[in-house]
Amino acid sequence: xxxxxxTQPGMFVQEKEAVTLDCTYDTSDPSYGLFWYKQPSxxxxxxxxxxxxxxxxxxxxxxxxLNFQKARKSANLxxxxxQLGDSAMYFCAMREGTxxxxxxxxxxxxxxxxx
Amino acid sequence: EPEVTQTPSHQxxxxxxxxxxxxxxxxxxxxxxxxxQILGQKVEFLVSFYNNEISEKxxxxxxxxxxxxxxxxxxxxxxxxxKLEDSAMYFCASSKATxxxxxxxxFGSGTRLTVV
Numbered sequence: 001x002x003x004x005x006x007t008q009p010g011m012f013v014q015e016k017e018a019v020t021l022d023c024t025y026d027t028s029d030p031s032y033g034l035f036w037y038k039q040p041s042x043x044x045x046x047x048x049x050x051x052x053x054x055x056x057x058x059x060x061x062x063x064x065x066l067n068f069q070k071a072r073k074s075a076n077l078x079x080x081x082x083q084l085g086d087s088a089m090y091f092c093a094m095r096e097g098t099x100x101x102x103x104x105x106x107x108x109x110x111x112x113x114x115x
Numbered sequence: 116e117p118e119v120t121q122t123p124s125h126q127x128x129x130x131x132x133x134x135x136x137x138x139x140x141x142x143x144x145x146x147x148x149x150x151x152q153i154l155g156q157k158v159e160f161l162v163s164f165y166n167n168e169i170s171e172k173x174x175x176x177x178x179x180x181x182x183x184x185x186x187x188x189x190x191x192x193x194x195x196x197x198k199l200e201d202s203a204m205y206f207c208a209s210s211k212a213t214x215x216x217x218x219x220x221x222f223g224s225g226t227r228l229t230v231v
Contacts, residue, residue, distance in 0.1 A: 043227065103220075108157060
């Protein structure tokens with residue numbers, strides 16, 4: 001079974017509008033962390049935002065916020081006021097447990113921002 | 116801001132040749148990782164390294180691959196006898212945390228390996 005599911009292979013959004021990128025996860029471990037990364041066409045992985053499983057509040061970083069719904073096992077990324085530079089691949093990832101465990105990534109969503 | 120440095124940014128090699136991908140993790144980090152991303156696909160874990168030994172590896176990381184920390188700063192991935200399907204972007208990452216917090220989990224900018 002997929003640990004991380006991103007059901008939107010591609011998304012379009014108008015500049016200055018908000019967009020939500022979906023991510024659901026599967027784990028039986030009560031302790032885990034959820035990450036979102038941006039990958040522009042140049043290829044590097046840029047960390048955007050993190051949510052811990054025990055965090056009481058949804059994470060926010062500037063224009064990025066994470067809509068964490070623990071019971072539904074979803075961790076959607078919300079980008080407000082989209083900019084042309086937001087066009088990229090976006091990956092959701094999870095790290096299970098409390099040790100040095102690797103990240104497991106979803107297949108990604110390609111976001112295109114339209115002027 | 117501290118960063119993970121990878122060299123080279125792009126490498127082209129003949130099938131059957133050996134390649135070494137280099138990484139300089141952040142200096143106070145203790146855990147090191149290699150990930151691979153075949154073009155257009157998701158990022159996949161290869162191996163993690165701690166205290167001068169492999170702590171975990173995926174099924175992708177077979178005998179063709181090896182990792183080493185030859186000195187106090189470099190962390191290398193060696194691929195022996197490269198195959199066409201080894202063509203991918205290889206990411207190095209490092210972290211300092213032993214719990215589930217993000218703090219300090221940083222990726223390098225990647226090495227794009229092309230096997231011809």
